[in-house]
Amino acid sequence: MRNILLAAAFIAASAMLSSTACAHAHLEAAQPPINGTVKDAPTELDLKFSEELNLKFTGVNVTGPDKKQVKTDGDMLMDGDKTFMVDLPAGLAAGTYKVEWHALSRDGHKTHGDYKFTVKP
Template sequence: MSIRRIAFACIAAVAWLASATAAAHAFLDHAVPAVGSSVHRSPQDVRLWFTEKLEPTFSRVRVVDAQGKRVDRDDSHVDATDASVLTASLQRLAPGTYRVQWRVVSVDTHVTEGDYTFEIKD
């Protein structure tokens, strides 16, 4: 194996590693209903995708209306097939603005929390 080949292999390996998804601390990747979006029908549930796997026991999401009243069915749980997805089912929602509040613990023990709103339109 020539030096050039070895160098190429090293660069390729470094590039592969560098492009791999680094993790640590679960951040919100995306959600449905999407952050700040409008929906035309009352959604059945909220689903939040995080950047790393969650500890099911300590990860929670809840949804409140403009008055701060809970509108989720209090069944927040981590998805059985994808440990980085947190979900909760919703009551039937009237048009208005709703706030999704989450607090999660990643498998490396770090706590992150946040919130966002979405809107139900007529």
């Protein structure tokens, strides 16, 4: 009976460790907010993820209301490497912006997605 309990405990611990090791970096929140509207043009984009990121393989493309790519600068990680921050140019025009992101978590898993936000003074 004791061997069965030990085997069950080992299997349970292995399952927990493997699910933790196989986690992906999912976008949890963003500023400007996901599908939200802001009054003031943002000067930075903050993307908060569920896992630590690898900065070298994490990035964004921002497209403006005119369908042209918005120049971004200053990529960096914050908050224990779970928040990706990038500077946006001052004075973004009113309209809807699309953010396409890609991320590589520290454990090597790639994720990507997109969302929109609107600047409406």
